Amino acid sequence: xxxxxxxxxxxxxxxxxxxxxxxxxxxxxxxxxxxxxxxxxxxxxxxxxxxxxxxxxxxxxxxxxxxxxxxxxxxxxxxxxxxxxxxxxxxxxxxxxxxxxxxxxxxxxxxxxxxxxxxxxxxxxxxxxxxxxxxxxxxxxxxxxxxxxxxxxxxxxxxxxxxxxxxxxxxxxxxxxxxxxxxxxxxxxxxxxxxxxxxxxxxxxxxxxx
Amino acid sequence: xxxxxxxxxxxxxxxxxxxxxxxxxxxxxxxxxxxxxxxxxxxxxxxxxxxxxxxxxxxxxxxxxxxxxxxxxxxxxxxxxxxxxxxxxxxxxxxxxxxxxxxxxxxxxxxxxxxxxxxxxxxxxxxxxxxxxxxxxxxxxxxxxxxxxxxxxxxxxxxxxxxxxxxxxxxxxxxxxxxxxxxxxxxxxxxxxxxxxxxxxxxxxxxxxxxxxxxxxxxxxxxxxxxxxxxxxxxxxxxxxxxxxxxxxxxxxxxxxxxxxxxxxxxxxxxxxxxxxxxxxxxxxxxxxxxxxxxxxxxxxxxxxxxxxxxxxxxxxxxxxxxxxxxxxxxxxxxxxxxxxxxxxxxxxxxxxxxxxxxxxxxxxxxxxxxxxxxxxxxxxxxxxxxxxxxxxxxxxxxxxxxxxxxxxxxxxxxxxxxxxxxxxxxxxxxxxxxxxxxxxxxxxxxxxxxxxxxxxxxxxxxxxxxxxxxxxxxxxxxxxxxxxxxxxxxxxxxxxxxxxxxxxxxxxxxxxxxxxxxxxxxxxxxxx
Ligand SMILES: Cc1cc2nc3c(=O)[nH]c(=O)nc-3n(C[C@H](O)[C@H](O)[C@H](O)COP(=O)(O)OP(=O)(O)OC[C@H]3O[C@@H](n4cnc5c(N)ncnc54)[C@H](O)[C@@H]3O)c2cc1C
Numbered sequence: 136x137x138x139x140x141x142x143x144x145x146x147x148x149x150x151x152x153x154x155x156x157x158x159x160x161x162x163x164x165x166x167x168x169x170x171x172x173x174x175x176x177x178x179x180x181x182x183x184x185x186x187x188x189x190x191x192x193x194x195x196x197x198x199x200x201x202x203x204x205x206x207x208x209x210x211x212x213x214x215x216x217x218x219x220x221x222x223x224x225x226x227x228x229x230x231x232x233x234x235x236x237x238x239x240x241x242x243x244x245x246x247x248x249x250x251x252x253x254x255x256x257x258x259x260x261x262x263x264x265x266x267x268x269x270x271x272x273x274x275x276x277x278x279x280x281x282x283x284x285x286x287x288x289x290x291x292x293x294x295x296x297x298x299x300x301x302x303x304x305x306x307x308x309x310x311x312x313x314x315x316x317x318x319x320x321x322x323x324x325x326x327x328x329x330x331x332x333x334x335x336x337x338x339x340x341x342x343x344x345x
Numbered sequence: 346x347x348x349x350x351x352x353x354x355x356x357x358x359x360x361x362x363x364x365x366x367x368x369x370x371x372x373x374x375x376x377x378x379x380x381x382x383x384x385x386x387x388x389x390x391x392x393x394x395x396x397x398x399x400x401x402x403x404x405x406x407x408x409x410x411x412x413x414x415x416x417x418x419x420x421x422x423x424x425x426x427x428x429x430x431x432x433x434x435x436x437x438x439x440x441x442x443x444x445x446x447x448x449x450x451x452x453x454x455x456x457x458x459x460x461x462x463x464x465x466x467x468x469x470x471x472x473x474x475x476x477x478x479x480x481x482x483x484x485x486x487x488x489x490x491x492x493x494x495x496x497x498x499x500x501x502x503x504x505x506x507x508x509x510x511x512x513x514x515x516x517x518x519x520x521x522x523x524x525x526x527x528x529x530x531x532x533x534x535x536x537x538x539x540x541x542x543x544x545x546x547x548x549x550x551x552x553x554x555x556x557x558x559x560x561x562x563x564x565x566x567x568x569x570x571x572x573x574x575x576x577x578x579x580x581x582x583x584x585x586x587x588x589x590x591x592x593x594x595x596x597x598x599x600x601x602x603x604x605x606x607x608x609x610x611x612x613x614x615x616x617x618x619x620x621x622x623x624x625x626x627x628x629x630x631x632x633x634x635x636x637x638x639x640x641x642x643x644x645x646x647x648x649x650x651x652x653x654x655x656x657x658x659x660x661x662x663x664x665x666x667x668x669x670x671x672x673x674x675x676x677x678x679x680x681x682x683x684x685x686x687x688x689x690x691x692x693x694x695x696x697x698x699x700x701x702x703x704x705x706x707x708x709x710x711x712x713x714x715x716x717x718x719x720x721x722x723x724x725x726x727x728x729x730x731x732x733x734x735x736x737x738x739x740x741x742x743x744x745x746x747x748x749x750x751x752x753x754x755x756x757x758x759x760x761x762x763x764x765x766x767x768x769x770x771x772x773x774x775x776x777x778x779x780x781x782x783x784x785x786x787x788x789x790x791x792x793x794x795x796x797x798x799x800x801x802x803x804x805x806x807x808x809x810x811x812x813x814x815x816x817x818x819x820x821x822x823x824x825x826x827x828x829x830x831x832x833x834x835x836x837x838x839x840x841x842x843x844x845x846x847x848x849x850x851x852x853x854x855x856x857x858x859x860x861x862x863x864x865x866x867x868x869x870x871x872x873x874x
Contacts, residue, residue, distance in 0.1 A: 158663060160658065160661045160662065160663065161658055161661065162661070163660075163661060166642060166658075167447055167448075167801065169642065169644075169658075169682070170427075170447070170642075170679075170682075170801060170802055170804070171447075171682070171804070172682065173679075173681065173682020173683065174644035174645060174682060174683055174684050175644075175684075177682060177684070178681075178682070179678075179679070179681045179682035180681060180696075181678035181679070181681050181682075181696055181699070181700070182678065182679075182682070182700075182804060184682070211764070214760065217764055218447075218448075218763075218799070221447070221448035221449060221799075222447060222448040223448075224448070225448070
């Protein structure tokens with residue numbers, strides 16, 4: 136068996152020239168993450184799996200713990216949340232730490248706009264979000280408000296809707312989620328949620344250019 | 346020529362020209378219906394001294410067939426497969442096999458016996474799936490008849506007939522009788538006089554009488570065709586009490602069960618490879634020069650000027666390889682997570698292919714209790730979440746059997762099962778089975794569940810594309826982008842069937858031929874590294 140695969144590999148070496156990629160390798164056992172979240176965890180909207188590269192460690196740890204403890208993803212209508220929950224339930228705390236470490240070493244291109252909201256309206260609405268998440272959507276650890284820059288716009292929209300509709304942030308064990316759930320009530324329409332998501336998307340691109 | 350009959354002429358053609366000449370002549374003489382399939386594509390062979398290289402991404406049926414044909418034509422192929430096993434959705438499990446569900450890996454605990462296996466994906470082959478049957482023959486995959494319908498099996502709906510399961514033969518007989526009675530009545534009331542002559546109306550009435558087994562005056566009062574409530578060998582037969590028209594209309598068996606054997610892809614007899622559908626996969630593997638590289642997850646695909654560059658990860662290392670051509674069998678909805686330099690439109694076309702949700706359960710049963718009930722193979726249909734129960738038609742009268750305990754297509758129902766733990770699924774399936782076969786649960790020794798939308802490296806089955814997207818994007822995906830060709834049942838009108846996967850491979854290889862022809866006209870072979 137070993138011999139066979141060695142043969143195949145040496146064959147590959149001769150039929151094609153290799154380029155050594157300088158990228159974060161997937162730790163053994165965590166290949167599953169990349170099936171949905173994609174290469175370098177760049178995200179895949181077709182599966183509903185967001186881009187993870189660039190998120191803050193403290194936020195990632197909290198969310199993974201939430202998934203593991205059924206604090207997030209337990210709502211029957213949160214289909215993708217539930218899918219994620221089933222991936223984390225069996226993992227040890229040590230593995231969760233490893234995942235977070237690995238995520239922070241990944242690098243992927245910034246997401247492109249996938250929804251078209253009214254950016255001016257989004258900008259106005261974002262003012263109240265900026266109090267916690269920051270003007271540049273860079274996040275604020277003291278307030279427990281995650282960085283939003285670099286997240287996919289479709290994912291921001293989905294999560295805003297989940298908060299608004301009580302699919303996320305209704306668990307008493309999830310204090311930060313509850314805060315966000317309350318804050319999301321300033322949005323009264325799907326359109327407003329779309330506008331904000333588009334604005335944050337726009338923000339990610341401009342800020343990172345400068 | 347006048348002196349010999351057509352048949353004599355054909356046997357002469359056959360003797361001289363062999364069976365393909367015979368086939369062509371028969372077609373020309375209008376003795377057989379034209380079938381567009383005439384064997385695999387003849388790939389343009391490379392120029393002498395050249396061995397063009399091809400990367401095949403994914404070892405599904407489409408990938409394997411493409412590699413097989415290209416190798417035969419003199420190309421050097423490497424198959425990169427993300428999973429620990431080749432075959433993709435063509436998955437047969439036996440004792441000890443792993444079912445690689447995301448978050449819920451299961452190990453199959455069937456007893457270690459040749460007859461105890463389960464086809465988690467494809468399970469049946471109709472006689473007109475010519476490509477697949479061609480390969481079964483060419484690869485020496487022995488087939489047997491698979492009973493896909495049994496009129497002794499049941500229809501069951503909790504909301505009709507007081508939830509009592511009804512034998513399919515009884516239901517079919519009653520439906521025919523009741524419909525024929527309506528037809529007879531309409532004819533008798535001169536409803537067809539504008540349409541038909543008096544003589545033809547009379548014929549129609551005789552037809553309906555025969556078709557529905559009606560009485561002399563056009564009444565349906567039940568029929569012996571549905572069987573008997575007495576022992577027919579020793580007693581006068583007594584047909585079961587027929588359904589009332591209203592009961593029939595209120596029941597919900599019309600689709601599934603009623604048409605179970607009436608649709609082209611399910612038309613009897615169907616076939617299955619002896620010992621499991623993965624015999625097809627093994628058949629290809631035996632013929633390939635290079636075994637697929639397993640655990641090799643493709644992460645990047647880049648079209649380059651004179652070839653395709655692919656990066657995959659294997660055992661914690663990235664490998665970048667190049668080849669002249671690339672055939673991509675990866676489910677298209679994964680492509681957004683794979684770095685590439687495709688045009689925006691091509692990527693949008695790939696994104697238009699959505700995940701499907703199919704779900705199966707299988708139980709190892711300590712006893713083939715269904716056989717004592719007269720059921721040998723076939724399917725019972727129920728309105729319960731499990732939808733279908735399949736009885737194995739192989740290894741009849743063996744001591745144990747693997748029963749399909751659920752097969753769901755409704756995305757909502759499948760999603761419900763997907764969200765459960767494997768044990769919860771088996772329990773829910775058992776509760777449904779009880780309603781059709783009281784005592785069902787006591788025979789269950791162990792079981793497995795396969796939610797295709799949660800399987801590693803698959804995340805779906807049964808490509809879904811909106812009508813508009815299909816019109817706009819399907820033709821685009823049938824064409825290569827650079828030297829990258831998409832394949833798989835997803836690139837066919839018949840996703841969810843291996844025949845579709847093989848057709849896509851054939852189509853892509855035809856495109857390769859076109860590309861090669863163009864290169865020739867553009868001035869010489871360009872099969873260079
Ligand atoms: C429940 C069910 C019932 C079915 N019933 C029938 C039937 O009765 N008869 C019939 O003919 N057909 C049936 N089918 C359909 C049949 O299984 C499919 O049409 C066929 O197997 C599809 O083959 P494919 O080559 O298109 O793709 P797949 O089998 O999906 O192959 C894709 C391959 O790509 C690999 N891959 C994914 N990501 C990567 C990556 N990043 N890098 C490398 N490799 C990757 C996967 O692991 C997989 O091996 C059924 C399917 C299901 C699920």
